[in-house]
Amino acid sequence: MSHLSSKHLLGIKDLTKEDIHLIFETADNFKDVINRPIKKVPSLRDITIANVFFENSTRTKLSFELAEKRLSADVINFSSSGSSVKKGETLLDTVNNILAMKVDMIVMRHSSPGAPHFLANHISANIVNAGDGTHEHPTQALLDAYSMRERVGDLEGKNVAIIGDIIHSRVALSNIFALQKLGANVMICGPATLIPKYLSSFGVKIVSDVREALAWCDIANVLRIQLERQQIKYFPSLREYSLYFGVNKQLLDSLNKEIVIMHPGPINRGVELTSDVADSHHSIILDQVENGVAVRMAVLYLLAGTVG
Amino acid sequence: MSLFIREVKVLDPQSPHHLKRVNVLIKEGVITSIDNKEHQADTTIEAKGQFLTPGLFDLKANFCDPGFEHREDIYSGCQLAAASGYTGVATLPNTAPVVQAKSHIEYLKSKSRDCLTDIYPMAAVTIDALGEDLTEMIDLHEAGAIAFTDGNQPMWHTDIMLKSLIYLQKFDGLLINLPEDKLLTRFGTMNEGIVSTGLGLKGMPALAEHLMIKRDLDILAYSGGRLHFSNISSAESVKLIKKAKKNGLKITCDVSIHHLLHTDQAIVGYDANYKINPPLRENRDRKALLKGLKDGTIDAIVSAHSPQDEESKKLEFDRAEDGILGLQTMIPSLLSLDEELDPSEWIDKITSRPRAILKLAPVTIAESEKANVTLIDPKKKWKYDQKSNLSKSVNSPYYGKELTGQVSATLNGEKIYQTPS
Numbered sequence: 001m002s003h004l005s006s007k008h009l010l011g012i013k014d015l016t017k018e019d020i021h022l023i024f025e026t027a028d029n030f031k032d033v034i035n036r037p038i039k040k041v042p043s044l045r046d047i048t049i050a051n052v053f054f055e056n057s058t059r060t061k062l063s064f065e066l067a068e069k070r071l072s073a074d075v076i077n078f079s080s081s082g083s084s085v086k087k088g089e090t091l092l093d094t095v096n097n098i099l100a101m102k103v104d105m106i107v108m109r110h111s112s113p114g115a116p117h118f119l120a121n122h123i124s125a126n127i128v129n130a131g132d133g134t135h136e137h138p139t140q141a142l143l144d145a146y147s148m149r150e151r152v153g154d155l156e157g158k159n160v161a162i163i164g165d166i167i168h169s170r171v172a173l174s175n176i177f178a179l180q181k182l183g184a185n186v187m188i189c190g191p192a193t194l195i196p197k198y199l200s201s202f203g204v205k206i207v208s209d210v211r212e213a214l215a216w217c218d219i220a221n222v223l224r225i226q227l228e229r230q231q232i233k234y235f236p237s238l239r240e241y242s243l244y245f246g247v248n249k250q251l252l253d254s255l256n257k258e259i260v261i262m263h264p265g266p267i268n269r270g271v272e273l274t275s276d277v278a279d280s281h282h283s284i285i286l287d288q289v290e291n292g293v294a295v296r297m298a299v300l301y302l303l304a305g306t307v308g
Numbered sequence: 309m310s311l312f313i314r315e316v317k318v319l320d321p322q323s324p325h326h327l328k329r330v331n332v333l334i335k336e337g338v339i340t341s342i343d344n345k346e347h348q349a350d351t352t353i354e355a356k357g358q359f360l361t362p363g364l365f366d367l368k369a370n371f372c373d374p375g376f377e378h379r380e381d382i383y384s385g386c387q388l389a390a391a392s393g394y395t396g397v398a399t400l401p402n403t404a405p406v407v408q409a410k411s412h413i414e415y416l417k418s419k420s421r422d423c424l425t426d427i428y429p430m431a432a433v434t435i436d437a438l439g440e441d442l443t444e445m446i447d448l449h450e451a452g453a454i455a456f457t458d459g460n461q462p463m464w465h466t467d468i469m470l471k472s473l474i475y476l477q478k479f480d481g482l483l484i485n486l487p488e489d490k491l492l493t494r495f496g497t498m499n500e501g502i503v504s505t506g507l508g509l510k511g512m513p514a515l516a517e518h519l520m521i522k523r524d525l526d527i528l529a530y531s532g533g534r535l536h537f538s539n540i541s542s543a544e545s546v547k548l549i550k551k552a553k554k555n556g557l558k559i560t561c562d563v564s565i566h567h568l569l570h571t572d573q574a575i576v577g578y579d580a581n582y583k584i585n586p587p588l589r590e591n592r593d594r595k596a597l598l599k600g601l602k603d604g605t606i607d608a609i610v611s612a613h614s615p616q617d618e619e620s621k622k623l624e625f626d627r628a629e630d631g632i633l634g635l636q637t638m639i640p641s642l643l644s645l646d647e648e649l650d651p652s653e654w655i656d657k658i659t660s661r662p663r664a665i666l667k668l669a670p671v672t673i674a675e676s677e678k679a680n681v682t683l684i685d686p687k688k689k690w691k692y693d694q695k696s697n698l699s700k701s702v703n704s705p706y707y708g709k710e711l712t713g714q715v716s717a718t719l720n721g722e723k724i725y726q727t728p729s
Contacts, residue, residue: 013506091624112624113508114578121577133626135508173508197513198505232494 007306008127009299010116011136012177020181024146026298027291034070034293044073047304049105050098052078053130054091057109059265059289060130060140064107067296073304076103091115092122099125104307105300108132126303131170140264141174143295145182147288148219151260156183161213163189163247164223164272167196167234171223171264176202189213190245193234210245214252219260222247222272238271248274252282260284309722310335312349313683318342319359319655323673327652332360334679337721342675353717357687359651362659362671363395363680363720367484367562368538368610369635370459371397371427374415375404379615379701382416386423388698390725392611392635393682393715394425398666400459401432408432408443410451417452424723428454428666433472433483437461442472449479454666457484457538460585460614460630462520464490469524473533482666484536487520487545488586497626499587503572509626512587514542521545525552528559536665537561539612541586543596550605560665561605563597564612565641566632568649570594574705580621580628581705584612598648601657607665609642609657611635615701633704636697640706643686643713651686683717690714 004019012020033041049068053061061077068075078098095106105126108116113135116127131137149155160179166172166188179186180203187205188195189212200206207213214220225241235241247261261273261282269275278285313332318325325342333340333347341347371385380388389397399416401407407416413429420427431453435441438461445456456476463469463485472483493512498504500511521537525548528535537549540561549561566584571591574582582588600606614631621628642654660670671680690696692706718725 090619090622092622110624112626114626115624117578118624133508134510170508173506196505196511197500198502201502202505 002302003305004302007303008116008120008129009138009303010120010127010129012138012141012174012181013136015138015181017181020142020145020178023142023295023298023302024149026302027146027294030070030297030301031291031294034297040070040072042072043301044068044071044304047105047307048074048076048103049107049300050076050078050103051130052095052098052106052108054080054108054110055131057130059292060109063289063292064130064296067293067300070293071297071300073300091119095119095123099123105303126307128299128303134168134170136174137170138174139292139296139299140171141178142299143288143292144171144175144221144262144264145178146295147262147284147291148260150287150291151284152218155179158184158219159187159217160184161187161189161217161220162223163210163213163220164245165194165225166190166199166223167194168226169223175221176204187213187216191235191241210247211251211254214247214259215255217259219262220247221262221264223264224266225268225271242271246272246274247277249276249280252277258282262288265289310349310351311719311724312347312352313355313360314352316355316358316360316683318673319361319651320659320673321652321656322362322660322670325673332673334719337679337719339673339675339677339679342673353683355683357685358716359684359686360673361393361655361682361684362673363682363718364393364638364658365396365662366394366611366613366635366658367398367608367662367665368400368564369397369613370400370402370615372403372615373419379617380699382419382427383423384698384700386420386425386427388635389425390423390718391698391715391727392638393684393718394635395671395680395682395718395720396426396428396663396668398428398430398454398662401430401457402437402459402461406432406435406437407453408435408448410447413448413451413453424718424720424725426720428668430455430457430459430484432456433458433463434468439463439465439468442468442475445475445481446478449481455482455484455536458486460486462486462488462490466523466527470527470531473528473531473535477533480534482534482536484538485520485524486538486586487517487524487540489516489519492516492519496587497583498575499572499589501572501590503575507575507578509575514544514589514593517542517586518544518548521548525557525559528557533558535559539564539567539586539610540606541567541589541597542593546596546600546605550600550603553605560607562608562610562662563601563606564610565634565638566612567597568594568609568645569641575625578625579705580623580625581632581703583625583628583630584614584632585630598645601649602653607657608662609654611638615699616703617701621703631703633699633701636699637692637704637706637711639684639715640711640713678721679719680721681719682715684713685716686713688712688714688716
């Protein structure tokens with residue numbers, strides 16, 4: 001079995017291009033598996049994985065859990081909305097308690113950027129970052145790139161626009177890193193208050209006109225407005241946002257080309273994306289969800305090679 | 309009791325013996341001779357290769373007492389300060405309770421009375437350092453408060469800032485402010501820049517510091533009074549203060565040793581030991597701070613000694629508290645800046661300048677002066693670990709590492725501390 005260059009998946013930043021291709025090739029095999037009548041393989045039998053979610057999640061957690069079960073791993077789940085600190089227990093104590101039950105891998109979502117990196121310095125189990133605050137969400141970026149590749153082929157030279165709430169997103173940074181490693185060009189579009197001031201240093205183009213972004217790109221990855229993460233006001237109203245930054249059918253029809261529409265979910269229908277776009281043939285949103293399971297199976301399978 | 313220090317190099321620009329190699333005799337806490345002769349004494353220190361400096365002075369240390377004695381207390385703080393070469397420390401008022409009543413000043417003074425290091429308590433400008441209601445500053449001054457500051461909290465309220473500067477003029481009191489516009493740093497955990505963007509951490513723009521400095525300079529020009537900016541951290545701040553000094557405003561400022569040594573790159577591994585406020589900035593800022601020290605814009609270098617317990621630091625970065633220990637590693641840290649800052653360029657910044665800012669009597673190495681001196685061995689290698697650490701806390705990025713340069717003795721009158729070899 002080939003290995004990734006790291007025993008953890010903390011972020012896309014640490015992956016090599018070869019790592020990403022290895023994950024994609026492995027995911028191709030697993031995608032075949034999950035489309036068979038018998039969707040399960042014994043690859044991770046005897047491996048125990050804990051899904052430790054310190055932040056609410058529906059699809060990511062389901063997707064990981066399904067991926068783990070399809071690989072025949074033993075799975076335990078820990079969820080705690082809000083911080084464990086509030087209950088008087090530190091992150092390290094919580095995770096060490098779980099590891100004391102002989103767990104091999106930790107899949108963790110946490111609201112603090114760098115929480116999995118912090119953990120990696122203190123524990124020996126493999127860690128998969130399932131989203132750390134506004135930092136990275138590596139498996140989402142992998143499944144996004146995998147879905148793009150499936151639709152448009154090699155991403156070298158392709159134009160991808162990431163539209164929406166960038167500053168509160170963990171998907172944006174992981175997407176930028178992944179797409180650049182695969183040779184794609186990246187453009188960022190949204191209200192300037194939702195775009196980090198220094199993002200232009202990351203080799204991306206930044207525009208505020210959504211039409212310009214759509215006209216430029218082959219693929220538009222529309223991000224969710226993270227209302228729940230906005231501690232202060234970044235824009236005046238959802239109405240104005242959807243009028244000037246939302247993607248709707250009229251806009252798409254005005255382009256002289258076909259583009260692919262993606263969204264990491266859950267969608268605020270009528271805000272960043274209208275229903276007639278989300279449900280149209282442009283959209284590969286449900287493919288993303290399906291591929292999520294295959295890609296996460298690939299990541300877990302490859303990291304399991306370094307367990308012990 | 310007499311002490312003879314043989315073949316030591318004097319490092320004190322105010323002394324006629326500056327940069328000379330001499331033999332120093334100290335009797336009953338007074339320097340009785342500085343020459344090249346041999347003298348008999350109770351104790352002789354062979355100090356070839358070592359520096360003799362005026363006793364060090366710190367303008368920004370938190371001894372956490374009362375309220376957080378598990379992090380540091382007056383005794384551990386004083387012992388640590390003496391071992392770090394400090395004969396004087398101005399302590400921050402951010403304790404629990406905040407230093408804001410004359411009984412608080414008396415507590416700190418009486419508790420530190422027998423210590424080698426003189427403690428100069430600073431009192432809060434506003435009740436509980438919340439920036440809203442003035443403390444009884446005249447009474448606090450009479451009780452011995454050396455300066456007035458809300459410490460690690462900025463004076464955010466424009467009118468209270470103005471009133472404080474005016475009120476303090478009755479006794480020419482010094483106001484020390486940490487320049488930070490809190491509205492611009494809300495939820496921030498590190499410097500805003502390329503590094504924070506890549507780490508997904510919410511940034512604190514240097515703009516928050518510049519805005520406050522500009523505001524305070526304008527207020528000072530209007531009100532008069534004496535103002536000191538605590539812990540400036542960015543290139544733009546140096547520029548603003550340089551210009552204001554040139555225009556004749558009565559201002560001084562300091563920088564922390566941490567901002568001279570590190571940049572926001574140190575945070576790439578999410579090590580909370582590097583989490584401080586103001587945050588570590590970029591290399592261009594660090595360079596500008598060094599330049600500001602050389603050209604006299606920045607008056608002092610402070611330890612920003614800020615003990616934190618492990619429970620407050622061994623956490624996710626955004627949840628960890630701010631602060632780094634600073635006293636015991638000050639000398640090795642300054643020496644490590646060798647190529648960028650010469651000892652002749654930093655010695656005033658940790659001895660005569662901070663004393664002058666507080667209007668304390670000057671300390672110098674000359675015959676008939678009280679022995680207020682620090683002996684430094686610049687080549688001595690030592691490990692900063694559980695055995696050598698004298699703080700009650702361990703929140704330092706140097707903890708566990710080998711350092712070069714150590715204080716070998718500190719003298720304040722008849723009180724002497726010698727580092728065990």
